[in-house]
Amino acid sequence: MKxxxxxxxxxxxxxxxxxxxxxxxxTSLVFLGLNQRNERVVIKKVDSRREAEQESDILRSLPVxxxxxxxxxxxxxxxxxxxxxxxxxxxxLGHFKKGIIHDQKLAVQITIxxxxxxxxxxxxxxxxxxxxxHNILICNDDPQTVKIIDFGSAVRxxxxxxxxGNHRGATRWYRPPELKKQNHxxxxxxxxxxxxxxxxxxxxxxxxxxxPYRKKQACIQIPNQxxxxxxxxxxxxxxxxxxxxxxxxxxxxxxxx
Numbered sequence: 001m002k003x004x005x006x007x008x009x010x011x012x013x014x015x016x017x018x019x020x021x022x023x024x025x026x027t028s029l030v031f032l033g034l035n036q037r038n039e040r041v042v043i044k045k046v047d048s049r050r051e052a053e054q055e056s057d058i059l060r061s062l063p064v065x066x067x068x069x070x071x072x073x074x075x076x077x078x079x080x081x082x083x084x085x086x087x088x089x090x091x092x093l094g095h096f097k098k099g100i101i102h103d104q105k106l107a108v109q110i111t112i113x114x115x116x117x118x119x120x121x122x123x124x125x126x127x128x129x130x131x132x133x134h135n136i137l138i139c140n141d142d143p144q145t146v147k148i149i150d151f152g153s154a155v156r157x158x159x160x161x162x163x164x165g166n167h168r169g170a171t172r173w174y175r176p177p178e179l180k181k182q183n184h185x186x187x188x189x190x191x192x193x194x195x196x197x198x199x200x201x202x203x204x205x206x207x208x209x210x211x212p213y214r215k216k217q218a219c220i221q222i223p224n225q226x227x228x229x230x231x232x233x234x235x236x237x238x239x240x241x242x243x244x245x246x247x248x249x250x251x252x253x254x255x256x257x
Contacts, residue, residue: 012075015084017043023092025152027051032087040087041072045080051152052081058154059083062124067117069137069149088147090140093202094133096171097211102141104224107206108257109143110136112250114199117148119246122192127163129153129179129190130170131198133205155190163190173211174201177237193242196249200234203253227256 010017018032022042033043046052052074059071073084093110094100102110114136121128128135130153139145153170155163167188170179176197178189204212204219212218215235222228230252236242243249 012077012082014073014075015041015043015082017045025150028152033084035084042085042087044083044085046083046152047080049076049079049081052076052083055151055154056081056083058126058151058156059085062121062126065117065120066144067113067146067148068120069147085149088137088139088145088149090137090145090147092134093136093138093146094205096132096134096173099133099205099209101209102206104207104227105257106141106143107203108227108253110138110146110206111199111203112253112257113143113146114148114202115196115246115250115253117146118192118195118199119250121148121154122195122246125157125161126151127155127157127190127192128195128198129155129167129188130175131195131202132171132174133202134171136202155188157191161191163188170198173213174198176239178239191239192246193239193244196243196246197235199246199249200231203231204235224256230256 014036016034021029022032023030027047029045031043033041035041056074062068064070070086072086075082130150135150137147137149153168157163165188167179167186169186176194178194180187201212208218208221219228219232234243234249243252
């Protein structure tokens with residue numbers, strides 16, 4: 001049980017939270033923490049215990065992988081849920097809107113490693129649903145340190161490898177057109193190429209330095225015509241005309257890495 005304040009500095013049976021937050025979402029706060037062995041961990045406090053349990057169950061079902069944040073533990077306190085994750089020394093790949101223009105080779109290598117993480121996520125019947133620069137960690141711009149984080153929007157697929165129904169939503173400019181918002185409610189008709197679409201948007205962000213507000217115009221800014229063609233395919237509005245898997249997109253990007 002907790003014996004000090006909510007917003008940081010709290011002490012639990014097995015963990016102590018730092019005073020300062022590492023980040024925050026609409027319904028969550030992320031803290032640096034220590035376990036009983038004084039090892040650094042990251043602890044995500046989610047306002048809704050049910051939502052925390054759902055995210056924790058999805059993370060726990062994934063194998064340890066170098067490009068996916070590792071789940072360590074879950075605990076509850078009052079109405080809140082806490083997800084304990086591995087500590088990563090890096091920072092966010094970028095912000096939602098404006099970033100830094102990356103060299104083509106580096107941008108593609110980062111994107112490929114995001115896709116390698118997605119490939120494993122998809123193999124376990126899960127859609128991440130919110131691949132953005134803000135949900136990717138990286139250390140010193142080293143593509144090998146890429147980690148996918150924040151599974152708060154993730155869902156499990158049905159027997160047809162799809163998710164159809166209401167959804168909690170995803171980040172504007174990176175979400176695919178099949179994740180629609182009407183009257184403050186998101187409806188979804190998603191499959192694995194929906195995450196591929198978002199990964200392509202992250203690649204455009206890295207190459208242009210801006211969130212891809214207008215996808216076609218973002219593609220035009222890319223000098224390499226062959227790479228431009230690959231990215232155009234990945235962000236087609238028609239799902240059937242996109243790359244249908246993370247692996248297929250990886251193979252298309254490899255010549256540019």
